[in-house]
Amino acid sequence: MLIETFADLICPWCYIGKRRLDRALMQRPGLRPELRWQPFQLNPDMPRGGMSRDDYLAAKFGGGERARQIHRVVEDTAARDGLPLALDRIQRTPNSFDAHRLVRIAGRHGLGNAMADALFAAYFVEGVDIGDRDALASVAAGLGMDFAETRRQLSTDAESASVHAADALARQMGLQAVPCYIFNRRYALSGAQEPASFLPLLDLGSEEPENLSVVSG
Incomplete structure (x- = not known):
């Protein structure tokens, strides 16, 4: 079964959603899915060096108090x-x-899914600037990849x-928010769903890809 995850590495709901998909997969131990990470940039016009977190939150949410309210919801859910x-x-x-590029580079070594996990943890747990190439190479080194070669x-x-x-394909498909999970290129589940929501789609693993149907949540 092919499972493609469209997500951004700086999206907290994508971080939560990935854990929930992993938990759902644990309930189907006989399934051997092929997991593919598909990039989606929530902020495609972000400057190369990023921006201050406070400035970003003020611009996105209109002020610190609104940002804190949203953070509380994310923190409570996590x-x-x-x-x-x-x-x-x-x-x-x-x-x-560059973080999305690194997932693809790691994928050449069979480490794409592990790299996504490592980058989520680096950003959301350690506060690492995953737009910095030296920081990215350090995360890669933690998975056994060569620091210098990754940096190169x-x-x-x-x-x-x-x-x-x-990223362009995702937008052509009409994706405007992530995470979105596509199963066998036929069914899509959007949002950071509870693990139980994934199970009916995981049970369709034997079906061949056809036209895409979207299940929203």
């Missing part, structure tokens, strides 16, 4: 899921393009075209 989260450690909101690849246009193409 806590109920037993998911570590430390939003107060985040000092900058990064441009996530990030200084080139490695996987840039594929990230642009996948």
Whole structure:
């Protein structure tokens, strides 16, 4: 079964949603899915170096109090899921393009899914600026990849075209928010759904890809 996850590495609901998908997969131990990460940039016009977290939240939510309200909802949800989260450690909101490239680069070594997990943890638990190429190479080194070689690849246009193409495809498909999970290129489940919501779609794993149907939540 092919499961494609359209998400952004700086999206807290994508972080929560990924954990919930993993929990659902644990309930189907006989399933051997092929998991593919598909990039979607929530802020495609973000400056290359990112921006101050406070400035970003003020621009996105119209002020600190509104941002704090939204953060409380995210933090409460993550806590109920037993998911570590430390939003107060985040000092900058990064441009996530290079992080998406790194997931693709790691995928060449069979580490794409592990890299997505590592980047989520680096950003949401440790407050790492995952727009910084040295920081990204350090995360890769933690998974056994060579720091210098990863840093070199990030200084080139490695996987840039594929990230642009996948992001463009998501928008052509009508995706305006993430996470969105597509099963066998036939059914899509949007939002950070509870694990039980994934199970009926996981049970369709033997079906062949046809036309896409979207299940919203």
